[in-house]
Amino acid sequence: MGSFGKKCLMELLDPSAKCRPSFLEGEEPEKTEATYVEDLKTDLSGEFSSVSSSSDTIQLSQSSVSSSEYLQVYLRVRPFTASELEQNESQDCVTVESSTSVMLKAPKSSFLCRLSDKGSGQMAQRFNFSRVYGPETTQKQFFEGTVKSLIKDFLNGQNSLVFTYGITNAGKTYTFQGSQHDLGILPRSINMLFNSIEGKLYERMDLKPQRCREFCRLTKEQVKEEMALKNSVFGLVKEVDSQSSRSTISSDVYSSAGQEAFEENLTELEQFSLNTPDHVKFSVWISFCEVYNECIYDLLDPISNDKSQKRRRLRLAQDIKGNSYIKDLKWIPIFGPKEACTVLNLGKKHQSIACTKLNSLSSRSHSIFTIRTLCIEDTGVPRVTKVSEFSLCDLAGSERYAKTQNEGERLKEAGNINTSLLILGKCFNALRNNQQSKFQQHVPFRESKLTHYLQGFFCSRGKACMIVNINQCASVYDETLHVLKFSAVAQKVVVLNTSKSVPSLPVGQTSAREVSFIINNADNKMWGKGRKATMDWDMSLEDVMEDEGGDIEEEEKCCTKESLEDDNNDEDDAILISKDEYETLLNTLESLKSKLIEEKKEKLFLELRIRKEVTEELSQHFVQRDYDFSERLEKEKQLLEERSDERLEIYKDLVNKYTQYLEEGDYERDEALAEHSKTLDGDGNVSLKGFIGGIQKDVAEIKKQAEAAHHHIESIPESQEDSATIESKLAQVTAELANTREALSKKNSELEKYIDKVNQPNEELQNAYKKIDVQNERIQQLMEDVQQKDEVINRLQDLLAKCEDSVNDYERTVKTIKEEILKVDSNTEFDQLLKDERGSRKRSNENAQEEQPPKKKGIISTSTELQTKLVCKRKQVANTGRKIFQLKKRKSTAA
Numbered sequence: 051m052g053s054f055g056k057k058c059l060m061e062l063l064d065p066s067a068k069c070r071p072s073f074l075e076g077e078e079p080e081k082t083e084a085t086y087v088e089d090l091k092t093d094l095s096g097e098f099s100s101v102s103s104s105s106d107t108i109q110l111s112q113s114s115v116s117s118s119e120y121l122q123v124y125l126r127v128r129p130f131t132a133s134e135l136e137q138n139e140s141q142d143c144v145t146v147e148s149s150t151s152v153m154l155k156a157p158k159s160s161f162l163c164r165l166s167d168k169g170s171g172q173m174a175q176r177f178n179f180s181r182v183y184g185p186e187t188t189q190k191q192f193f194e195g196t197v198k199s200l201i202k203d204f205l206n207g208q209n210s211l212v213f214t215y216g217i218t219n220a221g222k223t224y225t226f227q228g229s230q231h232d233l234g235i236l237p238r239s240i241n242m243l244f245n246s247i248e249g250k251l252y253e254r255m256d257l258k259p260q261r262c263r264e265f266c267r268l269t270k271e272q273v274k275e276e277m278a279l280k281n282s283v284f285g286l287v288k289e290v291d292s293q294s295s296r297s298t299i300s301s302d303v304y305s306s307a308g309q310e311a312f313e314e315n316l317t318e319l320e321q322f323s324l325n326t327p328d329h330v331k332f333s334v335w336i337s338f339c340e341v342y343n344e345c346i347y348d349l350l351d352p353i354s355n356d357k358s359q360k361r362r363r364l365r366l367a368q369d370i371k372g373n374s375y376i377k378d379l380k381w382i383p384i385f386g387p388k389e390a391c392t393v394l395n396l397g398k399k400h401q402s403i404a405c406t407k408l409n410s411l412s413s414r415s416h417s418i419f420t421i422r423t424l425c426i427e428d429t430g431v432p433r434v435t436k437v438s439e440f441s442l443c444d445l446a447g448s449e450r451y452a453k454t455q456n457e458g459e460r461l462k463e464a465g466n467i468n469t470s471l472l473i474l475g476k477c478f479n480a481l482r483n484n485q486q487s488k489f490q491q492h493v494p495f496r497e498s499k500l501t502h503y504l505q506g507f508f509c510s511r512g513k514a515c516m517i518v519n520i521n522q523c524a525s526v527y528d529e530t531l532h533v534l535k536f537s538a539v540a541q542k543v544v545v546l547n548t549s550k551s552v553p554s555l556p557v558g559q560t561s562a563r564e565v566s567f568i569i570n571n572a573d574n575k576m577w578g579k580g581r582k583a584t585m586d587w588d589m590s591l592e593d594v595m596e597d598e599g600g601d602i603e604e605e606e607k608c609c610t611k612e613s614l615e616d617d618n619n620d621e622d623d624a625i626l627i628s629k630d631e632y633e634t635l636l637n638t639l640e641s642l643k644s645k646l647i648e649e650k651k652e653k654l655f656l657e658l659r660i661r662k663e664v665t666e667e668l669s670q671h672f673v674q675r676d677y678d679f680s681e682r683l684e685k686e687k688q689l690l691e692e693r694s695d696e697r698l699e700i701y702k703d704l705v706n707k708y709t710q711y712l713e714e715g716d717y718e719r720d721e722a723l724a725e726h727s728k729t730l731d732g733d734g735n736v737s738l739k740g741f742i743g744g745i746q747k748d749v750a751e752i753k754k755q756a757e758a759a760h761h762h763i764e765s766i767p768e769s770q771e772d773s774a775t776i777e778s779k780l781a782q783v784t785a786e787l788a789n790t791r792e793a794l795s796k797k798n799s800e801l802e803k804y805i806d807k808v809n810q811p812n813e814e815l816q817n818a819y820k821k822i823d824v825q826n827e828r829i830q831q832l833m834e835d836v837q838q839k840d841e842v843i844n845r846l847q848d849l850l851a852k853c854e855d856s857v858n859d860y861e862r863t864v865k866t867i868k869e870e871i872l873k874v875d876s877n878t879e880f881d882q883l884l885k886d887e888r889g890s891r892k893r894s895n896e897n898a899q900e901e902q903p904p905k906k907k908g909i910i911s912t913s914t915e916l917q918t919k920l921v922c923k924r925k926q927v928a929n930t931g932r933k934i935f936q937l938k939k940r941k942s943t944a945a
């Protein structure tokens with residue numbers, strides 16, 4: 051589908067938006083955004099397909115608006131396994147609140163919880179779904195609540211898509227396929243389908259679904275080929291059975307015992323009563339493929355044991371209406387549920403499954419199991435009235451490397467799985483945005499094989515329903531939360547369902563698809579081989595464009611074969627078509643041909659009109675743009691002029707300020723210099739007068755220059771000169787100003803040097819003053835010392851006076867004693883005694899030792915003591931006198 055086609059679709063999704071461009075309504079198109087020339091060709095292409103001849107297309111587009119609805123999203127929460135419970139995975143992270151809502155609470159280990167510890171993040175989040183199925187839900191309950199109604203719609207001609215979404219090990223495959231004892235939605239769907247059409251099976255194989263929504267009639271040969279193909283596929287089952295018994299992957303579902311149990315379970319009676327007439331029959335065809343590492347493989351193809359032999363890759367193609375389908379995919383006619391299950395089991399055995407850390411049977415690919423039914427009116431020549439498709443996609447689960455620790459091939463698979471799921475998310479986002487805003491963004495369906503294939507279901511091919519599987523394990527909480535957020539977006543996507551309105555034509559009328567088929571055929575014959583029915587507006591498709599020529603050729607061949615057969619079997623002819631019928635058919639063909647020619651003409655006229663309208667619109671657009679640009683240019687010019695005026699004002703102001711500054715600065719500087727010269731000249735060390743005079747001169751000159759510049763600026767005629775001249779002059783003035791400033795700064799630095807020199811003796815003087823201060827301090831200290839010493843001397847003098855007094859006392863005492871002694875001397879007795887004593891002393895000296903007379907001894911010792919004391923005192927006085935003399939001397943020296 052071209053971008054315009056998408057645009058149209060989005061308009062359909064938003065009923066308020068215009069569904070068709072104005073040229074069909076005869077109005078001027080409402081312009082909301084810039085026109086991109088690239089859009090033009092797709093624009094026409096989209097328009098052509100919607101105006102295409104077939105009447106059914108018009109009906110579709112009319113009814114499609116009313117049949118759009120939100121994507122149905124069902125949530126299934128799987129129960130814990132025993133090992134998960136052992137590993138303490140159950141931390142009440144998931145709570146099913148009601149039948150439509152679920153609450154998620156972040157466990158401590160989750161990233162979200164860690165975030166909320168830091169103050170951000172939401173701890174509990176509620177999510178709503180179309181329906182929530184808790185862990186206790188049985189497979190039957192789940193099937194009945196979700197897919198059952200789709201089967202009914204499917205049998206009524208509705209296309210339906212069911213797909214799973216979830217992380218690895220969430221229970222997607224279990225929900226889809228189930229176990230041998232408890233079947234999943236896929237076998238249950240098969241069962242219900244066949245139960246409902248029991249007795250209504252079209253048992254021939256001559257009508258086969260083709261491309262996307264079409265069918266083809268098969269010749270007898272082709273029927274035989276189909277038969278052979280079916281047999282070969284069923285033959286494969288036995289082959290694979292024997293191989294898988296040797297396979298490393300073992301599962302009860304894949305074993306033949308499992309198959310039997312599986313088939314037994316199918317007997318459960320679940321059916322719809324179809325109110326169709328007896329002659330209405332159903333032909334059922336099944337295909338099974340997988341998207342593995344962005345390649346599509348047919349799961350019903352044999353897989354060689356030789357690993358070097360590559361599997362056949364299939365390609366996506368588009369039919370004339372832009373619907374994608376898988377080219378060369380095998381479609382097997384099925385006549386009962388057991389056959390369907392055999393095909394399903396064969397496919398499962400071929401599917402890419404591997405053991406990962408999180409799931410021992412992890413699907414490594416997205417598997418697509420498709421059932422197509424042809425609703426056939428089996429009267430005379432059987433006629434197909436409806437072709438419907440029921441597609442079940444079991445998507446592989448997203449996984450994080452940190453959790454699975456996959457390597458090599460597994461890692462590559464995981465990368466591809468995650469990428470395709472990411473793109474699915476991107477598509478949902480874009481679809482939702484397109485529904486919400488007028489700005490139509492590109493939906494990247496083509497970025498992955500999966501989304502490219504699913505595109506049709508989201509854009510008018512049918513009804514889509516998504517099954518979200520989650521497990522409740524705390525360790526995968528963050529991933530589960532992501533899945534639920536994704537589902538919340540998906541739920542808001544409106545799915546346009548046009549397949550609902552596929553009309554069931556009354557008997558006797560040619561079906562719309564048959565008409566389209568015949569038209570294509572006739573068109574092919576009319577325009578010649580290889581000529582396409584429509585022009586290639588968008589050839590940039592990365593996938594296979596439907597090779598109409600080839601396909602038509604095939605159909606032609608088929609017709610030729612039929613006609614040959616017709617020639618050879620006249621009998622058959624006579625039975626099949628009567629002459630009248632033949633003529634009616636020919637007439638129909640003729641009228642259709644003429645209709646076609648009319649349509650072609652109309653198309654060409656339409657194209658011309660469109661081109662004219664588009665050209666006109668474009669030229670208007672360019673004129674408008676031209677006008678807008680010149681207006682913008684004018685505004686820019688004005689703005690620039692205003693700015694330059696403002697700048698000029700600023701510069702003027704600056705110059706003024708600078709002149710003022712110079713004047714003030716000079717005055718101060720002159721004064722300072724005069725001061726300096728006064729103080730320094732006296733010393734005769736530095737003579738600055740000459741130098742300062744020079745500087746003053748320079749400054750005066752600079753002042754003059756600045757004034758001149760100022761006058762010059764003032765004299766500039768503002769209004770007359772254009773901004774360029776003013777700016778250049780301004781630049782000149784600024785340059786001069788800069789030079790002047792530079793010169794001034796040079797002079798200033800020179801002046802500073804001289805001032806430094808002058809300041810040198812000052813510093814010396816300062817140092818001398820400092821020294822004097824230090825000396826003064828010392829003198830002060832010494833004075834204090836002298837004062838202290840004076841105090842000591844005074845105290846000593848006092849002491850001396852006291853000592854002198856005591857000496858005088860002693861002397862007086864001595865004198866008194868002497869007088870007394872003298873008195874005693876005059877006493878003879880005393881003399882005699884003294885003589886005796888002297889004699890005895892002599893004797894004692896001579897006789898060594900004699901006893902001394904005790905009476906006289908006391909008197910003699912007293913006088914001797916007094917004498918020694920006297921001597922001592924005299925010595926002390928002499929010493930003190932000496933000390934006093936010394937101190938006096940020191941004091942006089944210090945003074």
Ligand SMILES: Nc1ncnc2c1ncn2[C@@H]1O[C@H](COP(=O)(O)OP(=O)(O)OP(=O)(O)O)[C@@H](O)[C@H]1O
Pocket residue numbers: 127128129185216217218219220221222223224225409411412413414445446447448519
């Ligand atoms: N509702 C359920 N009841 C019981 N067991 C279940 C349920 N859902 C899943 N399981 C079990 O959980 C395990 C993982 O399920 P399954 O293989 O379906 O996961 P998956 O989502 O398909 O994983 P992958 O994406 O890796 O293929 C299986 O052992 C399955 O039997």
